[in-house]
Amino acid sequence: MKERPTVFEVLQERGISRRSFIKFCAATATSLGLSGKAVQAFAQAVGSAPRPSVIWLSFQQCTGCSESLTRTYTPGIENLLLDVISLDYHETLQVAAGQQAEDAKAAAIAKGGYVLVVDGAIPSGAQEWWSVAGGVSNVGALKEAIGGAGLVVALGTCATFGGLPAAYPNPSNAKGVGDLMASDPSLAPALAKLVNLSGCPPIPDVISGTIALYLSLVSQGRTGELPTLLDELKRPKPYYGKTVHDTCPRLCHYIAGNFARSFDDAGARAGHCLYLLGCKGPETFNACTTVKWNEGKYFPMLAGHGCLGCSEPDFWDKKVTTTDPATKVKTFIGGTSFYAADAEDKVPLTPEATKCA
Numbered sequence: 001m002k003e004r005p006t007v008f009e010v011l012q013e014r015g016i017s018r019r020s021f022i023k024f025c026a027a028t029a030t031s032l033g034l035s036g037k038a039v040q041a042f043a044q045a046v047g048s049a050p051r052p053s054v055i056w057l058s059f060q061q062c063t064g065c066s067e068s069l070t071r072t073y074t075p076g077i078e079n080l081l082l083d084v085i086s087l088d089y090h091e092t093l094q095v096a097a098g099q100q101a102e103d104a105k106a107a108a109i110a111k112g113g114y115v116l117v118v119d120g121a122i123p124s125g126a127q128e129w130w131s132v133a134g135g136v137s138n139v140g141a142l143k144e145a146i147g148g149a150g151l152v153v154a155l156g157t158c159a160t161f162g163g164l165p166a167a168y169p170n171p172s173n174a175k176g177v178g179d180l181m182a183s184d185p186s187l188a189p190a191l192a193k194l195v196n197l198s199g200c201p202p203i204p205d206v207i208s209g210t211i212a213l214y215l216s217l218v219s220q221g222r223t224g225e226l227p228t229l230l231d232e233l234k235r236p237k238p239y240y241g242k243t244v245h246d247t248c249p250r251l252c253h254y255i256a257g258n259f260a261r262s263f264d265d266a267g268a269r270a271g272h273c274l275y276l277l278g279c280k281g282p283e284t285f286n287a288c289t290t291v292k293w294n295e296g297k298y299f300p301m302l303a304g305h306g307c308l309g310c311s312e313p314d315f316w317d318k319k320v321t322t323t324d325p326a327t328k329v330k331t332f333i334g335g336t337s338f339y340a341a342d343a344e345d346k347v348p349l350t351p352e353a354t355k356c357a
């Protein structure tokens with residue numbers, strides 16, 4: 001008897017229609033840049049993969065990444081991720097607690113071949129014991145689980161690059177998973193199976209799409225190809241290969257030189273570019289403008305706010321030189337032009353701008 005049912009078998013067992021699954025695979029395959037027969041092959045490969053076991057470790061984080069996961073919409077987190085995936089350990093979502101939860105984790109680790117998801121940054125060095133669960137430090141928990149993982153997903157900018165916990169002055173000496181692994185010889189070999197999904201939080205459908213991509217590689221015996229699908233920051237190229245600026249609907253205004261000078265001026269109301277208001281879109285690689293948020297409908301620039309660069313390393317500190325928190329927030333959110341409301345209504349519409357949808 002097989003040890004684990006396939007994804008298809010679990011879908012049938014749970015009464016999830018093949019149609020829903022194909023819809024999910026088609027949407028995911030499109031976001032991965034697949035088309036034609038490759039979409040069918042992708043669905044077949046995902047469906048015939050063994051049901052994955054997932055161990056989810058939460059370190060210095062705000063739970064926003066787990067919140068994001070529960071906003072996956074096609075065919076629904078309850079169907080795809082909580083029913084199909086065997087989520088064997090997740091401190092926030094699991095029913096089990098205490099020893100029962102620890103036993104479930106130990107049993108899953110003993111079986112091996114699981115997907116290890118880590119959210120949150122990891123306190124290190126002299127501060128290693130600043131974050132502890134079940135008498136084990138975060139570094140210790142990572143070491144326990146990493147060896148048997150088939151895939152390690154650092155989820156969210158805290159886990160990928162340190163994020164908010166690592167922002168100046170970084171009191172807990174927080175590190176992202178990759179940095180910690182690179183600095184520890186006992187963890188470094190696992191770097192080959194690390195995938196970073198940055199973002200604060202990451203886009204829900206990028207999470208489910210990446211897991212589906214991994215499952216398709218597993219069932220085809222091609223997991224060795226995974227590193228070739230990643231950028232230099234270990235992020236999947238289909239999702240992080242372009243900047244949010246590249247496909248921003250305000251790009252034609254950027255090209256035409258039409259910029260909003262304050263968040264409520266005539267330019268802002270006309271959908272002009274938010275670059276002068278601090279938008280970090282041109283240097284931020286993410287799929288917000290293509291995969292989008294909220295059931296594929298929205299992203300910050302569509303809602304009238306510039307990109308904060310949340311999927312990039314050191315995004316909190318990157319463009320800010322001051323260490324004064326109040327000034328930092330002011331600069332980060334609005335740039336110096338945030339307060340230049342005197343420029344209101346002085347932004348002429350150019351012929352190019354009128355072509356902007």
Ligand code: SF4
Nearest residue numbers: 061064156157158200
């Ligand atoms: Fe929270 Fe953002 Fe860190 Fe995720 S990446 S845990 S949403 S602060």
Ligand code: SF4
Nearest residue numbers: 245248273274279281
């Ligand atoms: Fe680029 Fe931002 Fe302007 Fe959009 S709003 S075109 S992302 S600078």
Ligand code: F3S
Nearest residue numbers: 286288307308309310
């Ligand atoms: Fe983050 Fe920028 Fe997208 S702030 S959510 S990467 S538009």
